[in-house]
Amino acid sequence: MKLSLLRKCSLENFKRLKINKKLEMTSIGAVGLLILFIHHASSIYIPPGPKYACPIKQNVLYPCKCDKGSDIGLYISCDGGNLASLAVALQNVAALNASMVEELIIKNSHFTILYGTLLHQSTARVLKIYNVPIKSINEFTFLGIDSTLEELRIVNSSLTTFPKSALKVLGNLKILEIDQHFIDGVATSEFDDSQLPTKLEKFYLTNGFVKELGANAFQHLKKVKVIDLHGNKIEVLKKNQFRGMRDAEVLDLSFNEILKLDSSHIADLTKLVYCNASHNKLSELSRGAFARNTVLRELNLSFNNLKRLDANSWRGMRMLRRLFLSDNQITDVGRGTFGSVSRIGKIDLARNQLKKVDYQMFAQLQYVELIDLSENNITEIQKQSFTELYLTHINISYNSLSSIEPKSFINCNNITHLDFSHNLLENIPRLAFDENSYASHFDVSFNRFTNMSQIPLQNMTGLRVLNVSFNHITDIPKNTFPKLYELHTIDASNNMISEISNAVFTPLFSLRSLNLSHNSIEKIKPSTFGALSTLLELDMSNNQLKEVSRGSLAKLSSLRWLTIENNNLENIFQLPISLNFLNFRNNSLREIPEKTWPVMNALLSLDLGHNQIGNNLRGHSFLGLLTMQTIYLNNNGISQIPYEALGEMKTLQYIHLQSNNITELPRAAFGKLPVVFEVNLHNNQINNISKKAFDGLLQLLTLNLSRNSIETIPNDAFFGLVSLRKMDLSGNFIEKLDNKTNSVFDDCLSLQEINLSHNKISYISRKMFPSNPWISYRLERLDLSHNIIPVLTFDITFGTKKIKSLKLSNNVISSIRKFVTGNLTALEILDLSNNKLSNLDDIEAPFELPENITILNLENNEIFKINQDKLAKMKNLKEINLENNQITHLNKSLIDAIKTGVSVKFIGNPLKCDCEIQPLKHFLLGQEASPDQYSNIMCNEPKYLSGLTLHEADDRRLTCSNEEKSFIKNLNHEYEKLPDIRFRDIFYTKGSLFIQWFVSSISKDIADFYLHFRDGRNKVLLEKTLAYDTRIGNITSTEMERIEFEKNVDVCILAKNSDGVILHFDESQCARMPSNFNAIMKKYNKRPSTFFKIYEVDRNNLGHNLISIGSGTNKIFGNSPFIVLLSISLILRAT
Structure with a gap:
């Protein structure tokens, strides 16, 4: 019994132990999985870099640099240099581990003959040589690079002959461009015994002096698809000039002096798609000139001397889509001229000498998209000139058109844009358009219409935009508009409209924008607009409105923008409640009585500037404006803040009261406006600001009090402005801003920018700006320019520890006390220009700068001494302006800073041009384009260099005596002639x-x-x-x-x-x-x-x-x- 019990207990213990072990192993596994999960969760995928990456230290490539790496090769550019320096740079490029080069650019270099081994080790696929005065290229120059080179571009060179011997080894070349050159001809044998034509697909020989093309000069270029010869002096094309070029798709002969172009010249170009022969001297087109070019899609013959066109001109050109004939002397286009090019999409005949549009000139061109006849001498359009057109833009603007015959437009469905502007039209017959012809955009502006009935709109069922501006229209009579379901925009501005018939716009069921500005309208009657439920924008500015009848606009239930400025209105009329923006400026408004406004929950902006309101705004003047955000009350002669009227608008955010006659700001001048962000009181006559004048403006961010008459500001004047970020007090008469115990800005906890320029401040006290060890003030930008401060004392460092920008220009500062500027530890921009500073290297008060300084402006002072070594050691300094001072030397340390990219402006100093300036002169000689701020520095001494710029001064004459050299630290070859x-x-x-x-x-x-x-x-x-x-x-x-x-x-x-x-x-x-x-x-x-x-x-x-x-x-x-x-x-x- 005991034994069995013992065995039973042992068995249970063993099982328990086994279970604990399993639990322990499970815990260990869970922890491991958790660690693994955390590790993977915290890992960040770093994409691999390019296969060929630029070297980290690129100075080994100078004067070249690696612009970027990629998976196909490096992009190398060499700016400047000569054969000697480029050779070493390109050898170093070739020696890199990632030596594959996708693109090599050599620009602004100094050599006239390209020869030798410069390119022998290069693996570039693309080689571009820009702005190098190359006169010739020797044979074998491209050996080595020939195995990889596929694109060669030589732009702005001095080549005088085609470099046949050099190019013949380039069997892999696909693109060859020689642009801006002096080559005068292409001989017949230029491509004989050459590997160049093997793969060449694009050939550009442009903007040069090529006058002669040899017969069959291009016969070996069998694979070329693009041949561009524009910008040369070619006069004559020989017979079969382009023989053998059966794959050519693009031919550009523009900007030459070609006198004749016919089928004997271009018949071999059977695959030609694009041909540009513009800007030549072609006077006629022979019959069937392009008959063999059956797939030609675009032909440009503009800017020639063509005088006549007929049907034979375009024979065989069934695929032609775009035809440019502008700027010729064409006076006649025969009937059916374009019949053989029925697939044409664009016909440009602008700026010719056409006098009329003939019968069936543009008939049955079912695919035409644009017909441009602008700037001709067209006086009439004959009947059936335009027939069977669809979705076409027709431009007949800038002509002398005065007559349009009936049935001029037959079956012209949905003309996308019909432009008759800038003509002499007085009337368009009702039958000018048949029942199937209409335009989507109809422009008849700048004509001589006097009545809207002279413009036929009866069949314009698809009209969307109508422009009748700049005519002589005096009225819009009844039944002007039929039922037009798509018309959404009407511009009738700049006419003489004085009468608008009742409900004349009601048949326009989609009207959204109506411009009636710059007319002579004096009165809007109750039924002038009727119920235009779709109208969004209405402009009646610059009229002579004196009265708008009650309810005349009330039914415009969707109106959002209403502009009625520059009229003679004395009262605000009943407005639609849907309005968002109302511009009522420059009228004769004197008061706004109660109940002027309905309850409006959409109005956001109200401009009442330039009226005569004065102090006539009362308690309920703006009652009902539930969502008002911006109000303009500028230029109204207001002398007291209308706080009762403004207090009605609890959603107000921006208040503009500039250019009024306000003289004082009493306590809580604006009442309690909880969400006001900006108050503009610029250009008033404020001379008294009470304590807590802005109490209640808890969210105010910007306060503008500039150009007033403020002399003193009491403490607590800005009480409650805890959110204020920007304050402008410039242009006043302020002399001080404290009472020796507190700053007037103490309550402005968020203030970041203060402008105190153009005042009368003569000293800065310790309490001028807020400072408290337990309150984190945020002042970052301070402008004290144009005051009368004579000395900069340590007191300016109180409250300005976070200042990043400090402007002290145009004062009378002659001294800066010790440790002043150096203690402005956050300072990045310091402007001390236009003062009276002279010695900034005084032992007793050295001029110190904080580490963060990036821009220092000391121009227009009297500085003769400054520690240039200290300036050069400022790690973050990017710009130093020392112009117009009395400094005679530039130290080596500052010159070294210039070399690292620091901008030092030094013009206007009496510089002594001796050996000490040699390092700067040498640096400028090494630059391809020396910045003017250095090159234009003027020498004052010695006398034989006086008046010369540093750029003009001879390097050999910048010398020092032995005695002077003894004072120069680290004297070396940089102080000698280069x-x-x-x-x-x-x-x-x-x-x-x-x-x-x-x-x-x-x-x-x-x-x-x-x-x-x-x-x-x-x-x-x-x-x-x-x-x-x-x-x-x-x-x-x-x-x-x-x-x-x-x-x-x-x-x-x-x-x-x-x-x-x-x-x-x-x-x-x-x-x-x-x-x-x-x-x-x-x-x-x-x-x-x-x-x-x-x-x-x-x-x-x-x-x-x-x-x-x-x-x-x-x-x-x-x-x-x-x-x-x-x-x-x-x-x-x-x-």
Whole structure:
């Protein structure tokens, strides 16, 4: 019994233990799953970058840069530079891991002949050369790139001949564009023995001087689909000019001087779809000129000398859709001229000399969408001129049209837009349109109609828009409008309408907009408009209205916008309750009596400006306006705030009371308006503001009190304005804003911007702006300009700790106390222009700036001294304006800041142009387009440079005496004349003498290098020309034996331009050699080492460091361009 009980207990314990283990394992698994879930939930998917990404440090590509990477290749652009600098940059591009280039742009560069190995390592698919004065391209220039190049564009070059030999290797090219050039002809043999036509699909030779095209010049371009020769000087096309181009679909011959175009010229272009021969000198079209071009869809012959058209002109052109014939001298279009082009969609005959629209001129053109006859001399439209048209836009504006015959429009269904504007029409016959002809948009503006009955509307069943403005219409008689179910807009403005018949608009069941402005209407009768339940907008401004009968507008149950400004109304008439916006400005309104308004729950904006209301607004003047948000009461002669009248509108948000005669603001001047956001009291005569003047405006955000007569503001004047963000007190007579214990702005807890400009403030006290350690004020923008502040004291730092923008211009500030500006820690913009500051580097009161400063304006002061080093160290500074001061020097530190992108404006200072300005001059020489703010800096000293701009000053004349140089820190080659080339190193190893150099100018045409040794008499002892992609030359021991070093031998490295001319050189480009061979080996000897091929980046002569890594040397060359050492072998190239 006990044993069985013991066994039973043990069994239960074992089961319990087993269950606990399972629970424990389950818990562990749940926790693991939970961790895994949290991990995945917190993970963020980061999309992979492009397959070919730009290098992080792009200075190795200078003057090129990588604009973007992509999955198909890099986008590289090179702005400026010369062959020497571009060669190194493109070699570095080719050496990148992601060397595939999708697009390479070379622009604004300096070379006249494109030759050599510049493009040999490039893998670009697209090559664009812009604004480079290339005169010729040598053979084999495109070797290497020919395997990948598919698109070549050369724009704005100086090419004089077609570069046949250079282009013949481009067998993969699909697009060739040569635009803005000096090529004068295309010879018959230009594409003979060339791979260029193999895949070429688009050929552009545009905007040049091509005058002669050889016979069969394009016969090899069998796959070309687009040939564009526009903008040249072509006069004559030869027979079969485009033979062989059977795949061509686009031909552009516009802007040439072609005298004749017929089938013998273009018959071979059987697949031609688009032809542009506009802006030529064609005087006639021969019969069947385009008969072989059966699929032609668009033909542009505008701006020629064509005089006549007939049916034979378009024979065989059944597919033609768009025909442009504008700006010719066409006087006659024969009957049935367009019969053979029945599928035509657009006919443009504007600006010709047509005098009439003939019988059946435009007949049975079922697909035509636009007929433009504007700006001709058309005086009449004959009967059946327009027949069987559908959904057509017809423009006959700007003619002399005075007569339209009956039945001129037959079966013209739904003319989308019929424009008769700017003609001499006085009457259109009732039968001008048959019962099936009507227009959706009918424009007869700027004619001579005097009565609406002269405009036939009886059959205009589909009319939607009617424009009769700028006529001489005097009345709108009864039965003017038949029942028109689609007419929604009528513009009858700028007429002389004085009489409108009763209910004349009632047959218009969809009318939404009616413009009757600028007429002579004096009275609106009770039934003038009737019950137009669809009308949304009514404009009766600029009439002579004196009376609007009661109830005349009451039935306009959907009216939303009513404009009735510039009339003579003295009372507000009964209005429709649906109104949203009412413009009643510039009338003769003197008062608004009680019960003027019905209960209106839709009116949002009411403009009563420029009336004569004065102080005649009473307690219930606006009773019933339940949703009013904006009210304009400006220019009304109001002298007291109409708080009782305004108090009726509890939803009011914007109050405009500017330009009145208000003189004081009493306590709670506006009553309690809980949702007012803006109050504008600009340009009044306010001279007294009581305490708590704005009490009750708890939500006020903007308060404008500018241009008043305020002298003092009492404390608590702005009590309750806890939400106010912007306050404008400019243009007053304020001298102070505190009582030595409190600021008048203490209650403005949300105030962010204060404008106190154009006042009489002479000092800033500690209590002028709100400050409290337990209240977080938000003032960020403060304008104290145009006052009379003489000294900036530490008191300005109280209450302005969060100021981001501070304007103190146009004061009389001559001194800034110590620690003042530096303690405005949040300041980003500081304007101290037009003051009397002189010494801003005073030891006793140094001019400090906070770290966040981005814009500093000190122009038009008397500053002669400022710590430029401190300015340059401001990390966030983006713009410094020092114009029109007395500063004579620009320090190297500030020039370095200019190089990093900081804008420094310095014009108007008496600059001394000496060697200290050389770094800036060198920087500008390295820029393709120097900013005017630097180039136009004027030299004041020395006298021989006085009056010259820095851009004009010769680099060689910017010199310093030895005494002056002793005061310049870190004096180096940047303070010397800028040579084309500088030496990097000279060394002797393995029996040869090596000379290394770098190019220091990218703004000149520098190509190959001329290395030579000369004796004391300038006799050349040894010379070599080295390719422009080389930066190291070697002199073998055999060559050195021929040089007599004891004769004061110099080694010189000079630059050649791309024309092969040796450029002017500086003495720094020569180095004196030791007097014997042993001395040379001793001076320049180096241990055997493995050198590397050098790729340089000469970046505006900023001193980069060169680190030459070798197995036996580790040397740092200071003040050298950036060097990238890429291949573990010394490659010496000498030519």
